[in-house]
Amino acid sequence: MKTLRPKTLASWCALALLFSASSAHAHILSGETGGFESGFLHPWSGWDHIIAMVAVGIWGAQIGRPAIWLLPVVFPMVMAFGGFLGLLGVPMPGGEHSVEIGIALSGILLGLMVLGDVHPNRLAAWLFSRDEPATAARKGKNLGYTLAVVMVGFFGLCHGYAHGSELPPGESGLYYSIGFVIATGTLHACGISLGLIHRWPAGQVLLRLCGVGIALGGVYFMWDALHPEPTEKAAPKAAAMQPKPPGSAGPTVASLSSEEGNNIPFGGVYSVVWPPISYSSPVNMFQLFTQGQKPPVSVPRDFARPVPVTVPAPLGLTYYRPDNQEIPVFFHDGVLRAGDESWVVFPQLDGSPKLRPN
Amino acid sequence: MHKSPRHLLAALAAGAILLIAPATAEAHLVTTGLGPVYDGVGHFCTSLEDVVPAVALALLAGLRGPGSGRKALFALPVAWVLGGLIGLSLTPAPELSRPVLSGIVAATFMIPGVLIAADLNLPPLVIGLLAGLLGMVHGYLDALGMLAEGATPGNGALEFVGVGAVLFVLVALFSSLVISLRPAWTRIVFRVAGSWISAAGLLWLGWALKGRG
Numbered sequence: 095m096k097t098l099r100p101k102t103l104a105s106w107c108a109l110a111l112l113f114s115a116s117s118a119h120a121h122i123l124s125g126e127t128g129g130f131e132s133g134f135l136h137p138w139s140g141w142d143h144i145i146a147m148v149a150v151g152i153w154g155a156q157i158g159r160p161a162i163w164l165l166p167v168v169f170p171m172v173m174a175f176g177g178f179l180g181l182l183g184v185p186m187p188g189g190e191h192s193v194e195i196g197i198a199l200s201g202i203l204l205g206l207m208v209l210g211d212v213h214p215n216r217l218a219a220w221l222f223s224r225d226e227p228a229t230a231a232r233k234g235k236n237l238g239y240t241l242a243v244v245m246v247g248f249f250g251l252c253h254g255y256a257h258g259s260e261l262p263p264g265e266s267g268l269y270y271s272i273g274f275v276i277a278t279g280t281l282h283a284c285g286i287s288l289g290l291i292h293r294w295p296a297g298q299v300l301l302r303l304c305g306v307g308i309a310l311g312g313v314y315f316m317w318d319a320l321h322p323e324p325t326e327k328a329a330p331k332a333a334a335m336q337p338k339p340p341g342s343a344g345p346t347v348a349s350l351s352s353e354e355g356n357n358i359p360f361g362g363v364y365s366v367v368w369p370p371i372s373y374s375s376p377v378n379m380f381q382l383f384t385q386g387q388k389p390p391v392s393v394p395r396d397f398a399r400p401v402p403v404t405v406p407a408p409l410g411l412t413y414y415r416p417d418n419q420e421i422p423v424f425f426h427d428g429v430l431r432a433g434d435e436s437w438v439v440f441p442q443l444d445g446s447p448k449l450r451p452n
Numbered sequence: 453m454h455k456s457p458r459h460l461l462a463a464l465a466a467g468a469i470l471l472i473a474p475a476t477a478e479a480h481l482v483t484t485g486l487g488p489v490y491d492g493v494g495h496f497c498t499s500l501e502d503v504v505p506a507v508a509l510a511l512l513a514g515l516r517g518p519g520s521g522r523k524a525l526f527a528l529p530v531a532w533v534l535g536g537l538i539g540l541s542l543t544p545a546p547e548l549s550r551p552v553l554s555g556i557v558a559a560t561f562m563i564p565g566v567l568i569a570a571d572l573n574l575p576p577l578v579i580g581l582l583a584g585l586l587g588m589v590h591g592y593l594d595a596l597g598m599l600a601e602g603a604t605p606g607n608g609a610l611e612f613v614g615v616g617a618v619l620f621v622l623v624a625l626f627s628s629l630v631i632s633l634r635p636a637w638t639r640i641v642f643r644v645a646g647s648w649i650s651a652a653g654l655l656w657l658g659w660a661l662k663g664r665g
Contacts, residue, residue: 163640167569167647174651181658267554267659268501271652279648330542 109383129266132218133273136257137281141313142197143253147278149204149283149308150246154210156292161239165246166282170275172247173254177274194319201312203245209305211298214238289306476650488607492614495594501557502590503622508564508649509586510623511642513579514630515571521627523580529619531587532594539595553593554660561653561659562584568646573641591615 137143147169154165179186186193206212215238257274288304291297496502506528513524514575548556564586567574591612598608 118620163644170651171566171569171647171654174654177655178658181655181662183470268656271655271659272500272504274655275648275652278651279644 121322129185129269130273133233133270133275134277136270136274137277141311142201143257144281145308145311146197146200146204146249146253147281148285148288149201149208149305151282151287152289152304153204153207153242153285154282155286155289156208156301157213157242161214162240162286162289164239164243166286168243168247169250169282170278172250173257173278174271174275176251176254176256177258178254180255183257186255191319193252194247195316197256198312198316198319200249200252201315202309203312204249205305205307205309205312207305209302209309211302214242299398467562468488480593488610489614489617491607492611493613493618494599494614496615496618499594500595504585504649504652505557505560505564505590505621506622507626508561508568508646509583510626511630511646512564512568513583513623514627515568515639515642516574516576516630517580519576520574520579521623521631523576524583524627525620525623527580527583528587528623529616531584532591532619533587533612533616535588535591535593536595536615537591537609539592540608540612542595548593548596556589556593558653558657558660560589561656562650564621565646565648565653569643569650571643587619600660 150165150169152243154162157165226336289301292301467543509524509528510521513520525605564582567582595608595612598611599605603611630638
């Protein structure tokens with residue numbers, strides 16, 4: 095077995111040290127580090143993304159060359175394009191809901207492809223079964239790989255669009271993008287590595303079982319996409335029940351952060367700490383809310399779509415609504431938006447509300 | 453002469469170290485204490501937005517063969533230095549907004565990345581012209597960055613000498629690595645890397661257009 099010559103090894107080590115040189119810097123820019131870490135961890139943030147990317151690798155390994163590398167090449171590029179569209183806010187046909195359905199569909203179809211060990215060129219050749227066998231095989235091969243690439247590309251677009259979420263403030267878009275793409279490729283590589291057991295009969299069975307799991311995961315996410323959480327539907331309904339008080343102002347609250355001034359990490363349960371206010375009545379009733387109660391607020395893990403965060407209504411606002419009726423609080427695009435303009439009154443706050451970890 | 457894929461693994465390890473150790477990445481002026489030439493070397497080596505397009509160009513040149521590699525070997529460093537000198541000579545230096553800067557650099561990720569992934573049969577002249585264009589753009593933008601950070605034109609010119617030297621070495625190493633590797637699967641590895649580079653550039657372009665890049 096050939097081994098690296100000492101000179102060659104030394105040259106590569108020197109190159110590695112050159113690129114990792116750090117002694118020249120007076121400080122570390124946490125933005126770049128945090129950006130790479132955030133980007134690398136983001137594709138791992140949801141099982142719907144993980145199973146689809148792994149499934150692409152497995153299916154490519156099952157099909158063999160050139161799909162084993164063609165599909166993992168196409169998916170990140172098209173996914174990046176989807177992320178590009180999501181970042182720019184380009185509306186998708188059917189809205190974000192259609193993207194969620196597309197993501198769930200990717201799990202189902204890719205799982206079925208893995209389960210059935212489907213070779214797209216054979217499937218396409220069946221479409222040309224009336225032709226001569228050699229002609230049918232040739233046409234099927236060309237069309238088959240194209241169909242596979244188109245299918246994987248469509249799913250990549252949906253996944254990328256969903257990933258086009260808010261970059262955490264203070265972090266580098268470049269490093270985030272690099273980390274994100276590397277993580278995606280790593281997932282594909284995991285799938286390809288797993289798919290290489292296809293060469294053994296037992297491995298083929300195991301892969302089909304993986305396909306079952308992937309497809310079932312897709313079904314679960316499809317159910318979740320078709321049946322959103324009930325609080326999202328209840329909020330507008332509750333808002334419609336109350337008449338708009340005269341002179342009510344918009345409830346927008348901006349610049350949400352923790353008491354220490356740090357960014358809010360994903361997940362977790364917090365108490366809302368409202369700042370002091372400087373109005374007269376009906377502020378007195380509102381002061382009961384700010385001073386008497388600090389209801390818990392659950393910050394959603396995924397900021398890709400607005401998710402209502404409910405806050406129990408405080409005692410004292412009986413003028414507007416019954417006691418303890420929940421006020422929907424939406425955390426979206428880095429801004430905490432409380433309630434609905436038609437029935438929630440928030441007088442001007444002297445500062446921004448903060449979240450204190452429970 | 454066939455080269456062992458261990459060379460590829462060693463190169464990948466070096467690249468992984470580069471990417472996994474981004475904590476020290478610094479886009480501002482670098483002071484090594486060894487003079488402006490080495491400051492330029494340090495500045496380049498710690499700027500991922502410069503290194504990645506240069507590596508991508510080197511990989512593309514290597515995929516297209518020794519002729520393209522030779523063209524890129526000289527075109528990229530010379531154009532980079534020329535672009536830098538042009539940028540340093542502009543007074544007052546034009547101000548470009550961060551989204552525009554990021555967008556231009558993101559494009560230098562995407563173009564070589566897509567060409568690598570597609571493995572198009574481009575002639576050496578096209579590779580040389582592409583290397584020259586990429587070098588001019590990056591050299592010019594680097595010069596603007598240096599001037600914005602307070603560098604003098606004299607020191608800046610010497611820094612670009614260092615940048616040119618490290619670029620020459622980088623293109624030589626990466627393009628020769630690609631040329632020397634014979635197994636077909638190694639070519640696929642580079643094409644996958646090209647797709648990743650272009651994908652990262654496209655995402656970064658989105659951030660830049662959103663004003664967060």
